[in-house]
Amino acid sequence: MAPAAAHRTASVDGAVPEADTAVYEAVFNAAVAADERIEPRDWMPDAYRSTLVRQIAQHAHSEIIGMQPEANWISRAPSLRRKAILMAKVQDEAGHGLYLYSAVETLGVSREELLDKLHTGRQKYSSIFNYPTLTWADVGAIGWLVDGAAITNQVPLCRCSYGPYARAMVRVCKEESFHQRQGYELLLALSQGTPEQHAMAQDAVDRWWWPSLMMFGPPDDESAHSAQSMAWKIKRHSNDELRQRFIDICVPQAKSLNLTLPDPDLRWNEERGHYDFGPIDWAEFREVIKGNGPCNEQRISQRRKAHDEGAWVREAAAAYAAKHNGATGAAVEPSADTADMNGKA
Secondary structure (H helix, E strand, O other), rough: HHHHHHHHHHOOOOOOHHHHHHHHHHHHHHHHHHOOOEOOOEOOHHHHHHHHHHHHHHHHHHOOOOOOHHHHHHOOOOOHHHHHHHHHHHHHHHHHHHHHHHHHHOOOOOHHHHHHHHOOOOOOOOHHHHOOOOOHHHHHHHHHHHHHHHHHHHHHHHHEEEHHHHHHHHHHHHHHHHHHHHHHHHHHHHHHOOOHHHHHHHEEEEEHHHHHOOOOOOOOOOHHHHHHHOOOOOOOOOOOHHHHHHHHHHHHHHHHOOOOOOOOOOEEEOOOOOOEEOOOOOOEEEHHHHHHOOOHHHHHHHHHHHHHHHHHHHHHHHHHHHHHHHHOOOOOOOOOHHHHHEEEE
């Protein structure tokens, strides 16, 4: 066995002899540099593992919290077709959360621990989901802008250095592309409707544009994790690069929608080959992150309530598993938490 291969896979608990740590780290760095995938049983630095846990957990939390703003409109969608589309989308988001929680579990952290940290405020979710959905047009704006920003951010994650995360993102991104098209089509229908419908679509875009730009995180010079995550190839592009890419995509789409983006400084810069844009209110972003957004308290309280009301289903699933595995003597303690993934609207 080659020296590199001999020091690629660690013991089950990730421990290695202290004398070999430098060798393992060199092999890890070489694998990342060569664009090889790091798998759960491979040795990895503690900081790499903790960075993955933080990022993937935040992503998973965002998927299940993000079900709430749109689920609130399922019963009020204007047609059976719109109800079916929105129900499918909310169901997809629950599935994304499950894929991602499963990916975090491969790093040795239980789903129960992650949900407890979410419910107690020790882990975060995307700030975008702390804004209210005031009208039906907000469903379209979320699909076009929020899911469009998610795609811009997440497609590069399909090449993430950590295998389980990268593989989960392939399916997530395929489904998010459907969500983005759904939102665009909804806004297009409103924009081409009555003057009142067009005004409602414009109002939704006005309210969701700036929070969507904040989804990419703070500017690169203020981001505590971005540089190291890029060095480890967890991320492939910086926050500012992804934000610029998203803006460049949205400007021509807004013109096709006959809607205006709420930024008087938005204009094409021939020299840069990109659109210039106005300043982002990072003070607002920090306030929402600290828990002072319009819907922070509502989102978490509804999440806790859904979790508590799903306890009986989790208990029944555990009892069923124990009964059917009793014959083999296998101890089963399911960590799945699917009972409350459909959080109340």
